Each structure stands twice: as C-alpha cells, then as structure tokens.
Amino acid sequence: MSDWWESLTAWHATHAHVARALLAGSLVSIVCGVTGCFIVLRRMAFLGDALAHAMLAGVVIGYLLMKWLFGLEAHAPAMLVGALIAGLATVGLVGVVSRQSRVKEDAAIGILYTGIFALGGLIASYFSHYIHIDLLHFVTGNLLAVELADLWTMAGVAAIVLSAVILGFRSLQLTSFDPVMAASLGIPVAALDYLLTTCTSLVVVSGVHIVGVILVVGLLITPAATALLVSRRLSGMLWMSAFFGLSSFLAGYALSEWLNVAPGSAIVVAGTLQFAAVWMAAPEHGLAARWLARRRAVPQAFREDVLGCLQRDGREWVPWKVLTERLEGGATLLRRAAEALSAAHHVEFSRDGLRLTDQGRDEALRLRRAHRLWETYLERLGTPATDLHRRADQLEHVNDERAVDYLDDKLGHPLVDPHGAEIPVDSKRIVAGAIVRVSLLREGHQAIVRRLGPAATMLPLAIGRQIRVGPRRPDHATWTIDLDDGSVVALDHRQADDVLVELRD
Amino acid sequence: MSATVGPTIDGPPAIEIEHLTVSYGQVAALLDISVAIGAGQLVGIIGPNGSGKSTLVKAILGFLRPDIGRVRIFGQPLERATGRVAYVPQRGAVDWDFPVSVREVALMGRYGRIPWWREPSADDFRAADEALETVRMAEYRDRRIGQLSGGQQQRVFMARAMAQGAEILLLDEPFAGVDASTERAILEVLSRMRAAGRTLVVVHHDLATAAEYFDNLLLIKQRLYAYGPPSAVLDQELLAEVYEGRLQVFSRLLAGRGGAP
Numbered sequence: 001m002s003d004w005w006e007s008l009t010a011w012h013a014t015h016a017h018v019a020r021a022l023l024a025g026s027l028v029s030i031v032c033g034v035t036g037c038f039i040v041l042r043r044m045a046f047l048g049d050a051l052a053h054a055m056l057a058g059v060v061i062g063y064l065l066m067k068w069l070f071g072l073e074a075h076a077p078a079m080l081v082g083a084l085i086a087g088l089a090t091v092g093l094v095g096v097v098s099r100q101s102r103v104k105e106d107a108a109i110g111i112l113y114t115g116i117f118a119l120g121g122l123i124a125s126y127f128s129h130y131i132h133i134d135l136l137h138f139v140t141g142n143l144l145a146v147e148l149a150d151l152w153t154m155a156g157v158a159a160i161v162l163s164a165v166i167l168g169f170r171s172l173q174l175t176s177f178d179p180v181m182a183a184s185l186g187i188p189v190a191a192l193d194y195l196l197t198t199c200t201s202l203v204v205v206s207g208v209h210i211v212g213v214i215l216v217v218g219l220l221i222t223p224a225a226t227a228l229l230v231s232r233r234l235s236g237m238l239w240m241s242a243f244f245g246l247s248s249f250l251a252g253y254a255l256s257e258w259l260n261v262a263p264g265s266a267i268v269v270a271g272t273l274q275f276a277a278v279w280m281a282a283p284e285h286g287l288a289a290r291w292l293a294r295r296r297a298v299p300q301a302f303r304e305d306v307l308g309c310l311q312r313d314g315r316e317w318v319p320w321k322v323l324t325e326r327l328e329g330g331a332t333l334l335r336r337a338a339e340a341l342s343a344a345h346h347v348e349f350s351r352d353g354l355r356l357t358d359q360g361r362d363e364a365l366r367l368r369r370a371h372r373l374w375e376t377y378l379e380r381l382g383t384p385a386t387d388l389h390r391r392a393d394q395l396e397h398v399n400d401e402r403a404v405d406y407l408d409d410k411l412g413h414p415l416v417d418p419h420g421a422e423i424p425v426d427s428k429r430i431v432a433g434a435i436v437r438v439s440l441l442r443e444g445h446q447a448i449v450r451r452l453g454p455a456a457t458m459l460p461l462a463i464g465r466q467i468r469v470g471p472r473r474p475d476h477a478t479w480t481i482d483l484d485d486g487s488v489v490a491l492d493h494r495q496a497d498d499v500l501v502e503l504r505d
Numbered sequence: 506m507s508a509t510v511g512p513t514i515d516g517p518p519a520i521e522i523e524h525l526t527v528s529y530g531q532v533a534a535l536l537d538i539s540v541a542i543g544a545g546q547l548v549g550i551i552g553p554n555g556s557g558k559s560t561l562v563k564a565i566l567g568f569l570r571p572d573i574g575r576v577r578i579f580g581q582p583l584e585r586a587t588g589r590v591a592y593v594p595q596r597g598a599v600d601w602d603f604p605v606s607v608r609e610v611a612l613m614g615r616y617g618r619i620p621w622w623r624e625p626s627a628d629d630f631r632a633a634d635e636a637l638e639t640v641r642m643a644e645y646r647d648r649r650i651g652q653l654s655g656g657q658q659q660r661v662f663m664a665r666a667m668a669q670g671a672e673i674l675l676l677d678e679p680f681a682g683v684d685a686s687t688e689r690a691i692l693e694v695l696s697r698m699r700a701a702g703r704t705l706v707v708v709h710h711d712l713a714t715a716a717e718y719f720d721n722l723l724l725i726k727q728r729l730y731a732y733g734p735p736s737a738v739l740d741q742e743l744l745a746e747v748y749e750g751r752l753q754v755f756s757r758l759l760a761g762r763g764g765a766p
Contacts, residue, residue, distance in 0.1 A: 102602060102604075104602070300530065300531055377537075378573070381524055381573070391573075394572070395526075395572060395573070397530075397531060398526070398528040398531060398532070398533045398572065399531060400531060400532045400533060402533075402536075402727060403532075403533040403536050403727065406536055406537070406727075406728055407536075407537070410537065
C-alpha cells in the first residue's frame with residue numbers, strides 16, 4: 001500500500017506536468033463527449049467548429065483589454081470570458097442572419113465564423129508587439145503546458161456543464177427530439193438552446209487547450225458519433241460518449257508519447273480510428289454485423305424452393321445430395337436454408353438428409369397452390385406455354401393470402417393447372433369444424449349447411465342440412481352437392497360462394 | 506368479382522392498364538389491375554393507406570417494373586410516351602427558398618424540348634404564359650416561388666405540367682393540407698384543364714369530397730375493387746369491404762350525401 005503510494009508521489013514530483021496533462025485531458029474529453037451528444041443529435045457540428053474559431057477573437061480582445069486597463073499580462077479568466085462572449089455573439093449573429101435573410105443556416109455560420117476568426121487574427125497581428133502569448137497554442141493546443149489554474153478552470157467548467165446536463169436532462173432530450181412539442185409543454189426552448197450553446201462554448205474553450213482550435217471539433221463530435229452507433233437511448237449514449245472520449249484521449253496520448261508526435265493530432269487520430277473500429281464491429285448496425293446478416297440471410301424464394309423440392313420428392317427423408325443437385329445455390333446456402341426452415345418448424349434435418357414436418361408439408365402445399373394458380377392465371381392471360389413454368393416459378397413467391405384467394409376466385413376455383421396437375425386446396429382453411437364457402441370445397445367433402453346468402457336462397461337447401469360435395473361438372477363452373485335423400489343440387493359460382501357450410505371430418 | 510370496365514369512349518383510352526401485378530417481395534402491392542381511363546376525364550384514385558395508390562401512380566409513370574401486365578398511354582407502350590404524362594409532386598418535395606420565379610418554373614416544363622445550346626424561344630415563353638393563364642397565376646409570374654401560398658404553388662406546378670405539353674397529369678394528393686378556399690381554387694383549375702382536353706388522375710384521400718370532385722373514381726386495395734362514376738363506386742358494402750370495419754363512419758358519410766345511391 002504505502003509502497004505504491006510512495007512511488008506515485010515520487011513519480012508525481014518529477015512528472016507533475018504529465019499528471020496535470022492526463023488529468024486535464026481526461027476531464028475535458030469526458031465533458032466534450034457528453035456535450036457532443038447533443039451537438040450531434042441536433043446536427044450542430046458545424047456550429048461547434050464555428051464556436052471554436054470565433055473564440056480566438058474573444059481571447060485576443062480579452063487579453064488586450066486586461067493589459068490596457070489593468071496592466072495584467074495573459075489574464076486567464078478574462079480570456080475565458082472573452083472567448084465565451086465571442087462564442088455566444090457568433091451563435092446569436094448566426095441566428096439573426098439565418099432568420100432575417102434568405103441565407104440558410106449553414107451559409108450564415110460559414111460567413112460569421114470565418115469573419116470573426118479573421119477579425120481576431122487581424123487584431124492579433126496589428127497589435128502583435130503587445131501580445132506576449134503564443135497564439136499558435138490556440139491553433140494546435142498545448143497539452144503539456146497546462147497550469148494548475150487551467151486545471152481548476154476545467155474542473156469548474158466540467159462541474160457546470162455536467163450539472164446542467166444532469167439537471168436539465170429531460171428538457172434537453174425533448175427539445176432536441178421535438179422542439180415544437182417541447183414548446184407546447186411550456187419548456188423554454190430558446191433558453192435551453194442558449195444553455196446548450198453556452199455549455200458548448202465552455203467545453204470548446206477547455207478543449208482548445210488540449211487539441212487546439214482546429215481539432216477541438218474532433219473531441220466534441222467524434223466520441224458522440226461513435227456512441228450513437230452503439231446506443232439505443234440518449235442516457236446510454238451519454239455514458240458511452242464519455243467513455244469513448246476518455247479512451248480516445250488516453251490512446252492518443254500514449255500514441256503521442258510513443259511516436260513523439262503532437263498530442264492533439266494523435267488524440268483526434270485515435271478518436272477517428274476508434275470510430276472506424278466501432279462502425280465496423282458494432283453489434284447491431286455495424287458493417288461487419290450487416291455483412292454477416294446479409295450473408296446469413298437465405299432468400300425467401302430459395303427457402304420456398306427447398307420446401308417445394310422436398311414435397312415433390314415424396315420420400316420421408318430426402319438426402320442432402322439430392323437437394324444440392326436439384327437446387328442451384330450450393331451446399332452452404334442449402335445448409336443455412338435448412339437451419340432457417342428448421343427454426344420455423346418447417347423441416348427437421350440430420351446428417352443424412354431433410355424431412356418435412358406437418359407444418360412444412362402445409363407450407364409446401366400452400367406454395368404449390370400459389371404456383372399452380374399463378375400458372376393457370378398466366379395461361380388465361382395468353383402467356384406462351386414455354387414461358388409458363390418459369391414465370392410461375394418467379395410469381396409463386398408472391399403468395400400472400402389475399403392475393404392467392406383473389407386468383408383462386410377470379411379463375412373460378414380451378415381443380416387442375418394447365419398441365420393437368422391438381423391444385424391443392426387451401427389446407428389452412430379447409431379443416432374440420434371450419435365454416436367455409438362451398439366454392440372452396442372438392443369432391444368428397446362432408447359438411448352441414450350453416451348459412452345461405454342472397455344468391456342461394458332459391459336452392460333446395462336448408463340450414464342444418466347434411467351435404468356431401470359431388471364432382472364438378474365438366475364445364476368446371478358448376479358445383480354439385482349430394483343430399484342425404486339421394487338428390488343432387490347444381491350450383492353456379494355465385495351460388496357456391498353464397499352457401500356457407502361447417503366442415504365435418 | 507370481375508374488374509369493372511371503364512366507360513366506352515372514342516379512340517384509344519388515355520391510360521390503359523392490363524392485368525398489372527406489381528410485388529414487393531412476398532406481397533403483391535397491385536394484383537391483376539385492369540382499367541381503361543378515357544381521355545378528358547377527371548379521375549380520383551381512392552383507397553385506404555397502403556392500398557397501392559402511389560404504387561399505381563409510379564407504375565403509370567413507368568418508374569416500376571411490373572411482374573405481369575402493361576400500361577399503355579393513348580394506345581402506345583409506356584416507353585414511347587415520354588413527356589405525355591406529367592407528375593405534380595406533393596408540396597413537401599420542393600425547396601421553397603430556391604431563387605426562381607413563377608414564370609421560370611412554368612418554363613421548366615419546356616426544358617425537355619429545348620436543346621442545351623439554344624435559348625428558350627418565344628413559343629416556349631408563350632406556352633409557359635398560356636399555362637399560367639389557365640391556372641390563373643399569370644399576374645404572379647414575376648414573383649419568387651417562395652412568396653406564394655401553398656395552393657398557388659400547387660397551381661404553378663400544374664402550369665408547369667401543362668407547359669410540358671403533357672396530355673395526362675398525375676397529381677399526388679394536391680388537396681392535402683390546404684384550406685377550403687384553396688381547395689376550391691385548385692378544383693377549378695382541374696376543371697379548366699379538363700376542359701382544355703387534359704386527362705387528370707388525382708390521388709385523393711377524402712371520401713367525403715370524392716363524389717363531388719371527380720367524374721370517375723378508382724377504388725383500389727391491392728386489386729381494383731371498382732372503377733366508375735362516384736354513385737356506383739361509393740357503395741356502402743364495397744367501402745365496408747375495402748375499409749374494413751369502419752362501416753359506421755361510411756353510413757353516416759353516405760347518409761350525409763342524401764342516402765345511398
């Protein structure tokens with residue numbers, strides 16, 4: 001215990017500037033990360049950049065005023081206040097220009113931030129003989145020159161900004177998401193906007209010490225954007241962004257020590273690389289995850305083809321080899337299709353082969369029904385016989401229930417397709433106990449009459465009567481019903497639609 | 506349950522759709538739609554949300570490749586009808602701060618036929634001005650587009666479609682989000698354009714006004730439920746089938762029109 005404490009104090013005695021730098025950088029990167037979340041969500045990234053540049057003018061003016069009025073050299077609080085005022089003035093002017101003129105906000109920011117930044121540069125160079133601080137530090141940052149006073153300022157800024165975010169969390173969340181609704185609730189939207197810009201100015205002023213005017217936006221935006229990739233909720237995003245800010249600072253600092261390069265550049269490069277890495281590897285929407293999901297996804301059409309193939313084969317267990325030969329797509333795709341179908345309880349598979357479950361058999365019949373109905377429909381439209389099967393192969397995958405029912409009805413509930421193959425009944429609906437139209441039934445079905453629509457009132461049928469469906473007449477458009485007294489009733493399509501019966505097993 | 510055939514007219518119909526099926530994946534957005542829309546009519550497309558109204562408009566414009574079926578414009582296949590069909594977008598799709606005058610917007614309708622090396626001719630300006638006259642916007646022609654009200658902007662875009670020389674105009678919800686007097690003004694322009702021989706197809710949302718506004722209505726939900734005069738299409742049973750389970754509303758609606766047809 002005392003050992004490491006002693007070695008720590010010994011290290012601190014010799015490396016005080018490093019300790020200050022680490023502390024300052026950690027503090028600033030966390031606060032920048034948190035504030036940046038709101039900047040990113042409100043699409044104000046460019047405004048952050050503008051604030052960073054405009055503050056240079058404030059720093060210069062603050063410096064000169066204190067020097068002329070009180071003879072104080074490089075008075076830090078005055079420069080901070082000057083920077084803040086310059087930042088807020090920029091934001092206010094951007095608002096005025098974009099509201100009062102035809103120029104849109106992005107162009108207004110472009111005008112004002114360069115204008116105010118250049119004004120600062122102009123004053124600084126005109127009075128260059130008065131100014132005894134290195135303004136270059138503001139441009140590139142100077143992490144290792146952080147003084148104790150700076151550290152206290154940063155701690156103060158962190159305390160103010162974090163308390164504002166914590167106390168105003170819900171209001172900030174709502175104004176960022178839906179400002180109109182927020183205003184209707186009586187939340188002071190404009191005041192919150194100014195609060196947020198003030199916070200941003202504060203963190204930008206602190207951030208400039210670490211990475212400089214040009215790169216401070218990277219400290220503000222990059223961790224927040226990285227956090228956005230992996231967060232579902234704003235609170236989580238704030239935590240993640242604070243973490244990513246800290247980790248990019250520490251990694252960048254280590255990099256700068258190792259390569260002996262400027263820490264500002266190293267920190268922002270580390271943040272950018274971190275963004276790229278998270279973008280690749282993010283669990284839900286990352287590039288790698290999406291690529292994997294796309295690779296894993298088996299096209300619906302292929303899954304349906306597998307079911308059709310199993311159904312046609314007729315054997316209970318169909319060997320893998322048979323399927324790979326009959327279907328284009330290869331063994332890997334087939335394997336994944338089998339997994340997807342098994343998850344849907346449509347097939348079971350073993351090392352040797354695949355087997356349809358009862359559910360899978362129903363599904364295969366449904367597809368076959370869709371295929372043969374499409375084929376019949378295409379033939380009626382006059383599609384050449386050579387095209388029929390190929391086009392129906394594509395169209396059978398359009399098999400939503402309404403569409404298939406419509407085709408069936410429009411075609412007059414055909415029994416066979418153009419090749420003479422039987423069109424299966426709708427196995428989901430034609431089950432014992434179901435109430436269905438007679439038009440959907442086939443020869444041999446037994447049922448009890450339950451309801452008679454307007455077209456069926458003239459028929460010699462009564463509610464509760466037992467019926468057996470007889471063969472369709474050769475015109476395919478006349479249904480027959482056998483009654484228990486031996487008589488036969490003939491129905492046309494409309495009448496068959498209007499007789500509702502309860503199926504018996 | 507067969508598709509209703511459009512009214513008979515002389516010459517080929519303005520829009521002829523045969524057995525049109527368009528699918529998105531497993532679901533058919535449009536199924537077996539066959540309809541012939543005669544020239545010089547004002548037709549409303551009605552149907553619930555997600556019923557395929559905009560898919561149908563896109564198909565008529567040729568933006569979609571149908572699974573089956575075809576669209577003919579005045580008897581010609583769609584590919585040979587470029588410029589004969591114009592589309593008037595919803596208001597939201599335009600940057601209203603764009604520096605362009607009303608007359609320039611109308612003139613844009615002619616851009617398809619002005620080669621890039623030539624200035625717009627007097628004929629082009631005349632066509633643009635005539636179109637603005639038709640929609641009663643001629644006096645505003647030097648205004649910037651952003652200075653107009655919503656209904657006026659809509660009319661300028663209709664003028665652009667006219668200047669284009671299009672014989673068929675497809676309008677996507679022109680009555681959405683405008684007040685009653687603007688609705689009247691737009692309707693009047695539609696009538697004037699019809700009188701000038703144009704065929705107008707309008708995606709429409711409001712069943713209450715559909716009967717009053719249109720010569721014919723086209724009721725779709727995936728498939729064509731009815732095409733014909735409003736008295737036939739606004740049938741209580743039919744509407745109840747298409748707009749599932751909202752019968753009450755419709756019976757009141759139809760009662761408001763003076764009883765079911």
